[in-house]
Amino acid sequence: MGNVSDFRSDTVTRPTEAMRKAMAEGAVGDDVLGDDPTVQKLESMAAQIMDKEGALFVPSGTMGNSIATKVWTSELEEVILEERSHIFNMESTHMTFISRVTPRPLPSNRGAMEPQLIQKHIRQPSDHIPKTSLICIENTHNNWSGAVVPLDNIQSLRKIADEHNLKLHFDGARVFNASQASGVPVKEYARLADSLMFCLSKGLSAPVGSLLTGPRSFIQMARRVRKALGGGMRQVGVLAASGIVALQEMVERLEEDHARAQRLAQAIADLPGIILAPQNIQTNIIIFGFDHPQLNIPQFLEQLKNRGILALPTTGGIRFVLHKDIDDQDVNRTISAFKEILSG
Numbered sequence: 001m002g003n004v005s006d007f008r009s010d011t012v013t014r015p016t017e018a019m020r021k022a023m024a025e026g027a028v029g030d031d032v033l034g035d036d037p038t039v040q041k042l043e044s045m046a047a048q049i050m051d052k053e054g055a056l057f058v059p060s061g062t063m064g065n066s067i068a069t070k071v072w073t074s075e076l077e078e079v080i081l082e083e084r085s086h087i088f089n090m091e092s093t094h095m096t097f098i099s100r101v102t103p104r105p106l107p108s109n110r111g112a113m114e115p116q117l118i119q120k121h122i123r124q125p126s127d128h129i130p131k132t133s134l135i136c137i138e139n140t141h142n143n144w145s146g147a148v149v150p151l152d153n154i155q156s157l158r159k160i161a162d163e164h165n166l167k168l169h170f171d172g173a174r175v176f177n178a179s180q181a182s183g184v185p186v187k188e189y190a191r192l193a194d195s196l197m198f199c200l201s202k203g204l205s206a207p208v209g210s211l212l213t214g215p216r217s218f219i220q221m222a223r224r225v226r227k228a229l230g231g232g233m234r235q236v237g238v239l240a241a242s243g244i245v246a247l248q249e250m251v252e253r254l255e256e257d258h259a260r261a262q263r264l265a266q267a268i269a270d271l272p273g274i275i276l277a278p279q280n281i282q283t284n285i286i287i288f289g290f291d292h293p294q295l296n297i298p299q300f301l302e303q304l305k306n307r308g309i310l311a312l313p314t315t316g317g318i319r320f321v322l323h324k325d326i327d328d329q330d331v332n333r334t335i336s337a338f339k340e341i342l343s344g
């Protein structure tokens, strides 16, 4: 992609030609009044893909997760979620800000929370303590380097949720990456969750938008909450049109990103300063530790930037994210730059 290889996130992708064309030509209406045909088409596609009764187009994944939390919980309640999860760390505390519930973050094995540990943290009913009402899971897990949460772990969590009458929300910002890597159909993931959110604007390369899917009554309430949060949008078929292209044309190619991530991880893992186990790279996100005799993280990132390679620091390390606008040539020049900077 020209002179810059931008690994900062899979959100930096530009819309494809087909998306631009669909956006220009798509029919629109006023979606707040319920008559935008392109939004309706996207929402019914999403519901069908996830085999849920309904879907709601929302401006961001964060809004999708915050609406789900709001609909599934009430005040005086508590939500169990993973300690490195996006919802807990990266969504500006909407749990307390919007839903007025407390988060209960738990440790995990690369995103998979131990069923026994969850059992132990489900509160017994009492006037003095919050009531546990929701479990959130994230798959793939962003801050665990795009790890795929194993299906049997999610099955165990579903069982616990049923036993204790809890809801299970699936942050599937990258659920299509998870499905490509594991071979588990997205429908199977969605079946185990009460609600599932996925992003069109990550690996699928659409400019804006996420979908929240779930049962009909949940989506009805979600629509009201979206409006209250200021997320009702008018001729938003313009955006939905690109989302339809994303679902039709951009899912299959995610495996290219995974293959390139694996190739990049293997090529850099043994270089001086890099702390990385390539077998942990399952999808499109590479997070590695960095401990070099001459360079610290900002210095290394600066040197990469001077060579047209962009990446972001993360807690204790560096993150590289693969996406459609990174090709084999970008990966090759990045490998060369790593070798030059770190071994030189």
Ligand SMILES: *Cc1c(COP(=O)(O)O)cnc(C)c1O
Pocket: 059, 060, 061, 062, 063, 065, 086, 087, 138, 140, 141, 142, 171, 173, 174, 199, 201, 210
């Ligand atoms: C990006 C992301 C979100 C939120 O999406 P935005 O559209 O950026 O608000 C939620 N969960 C995960 C795991 C993400 O990576």
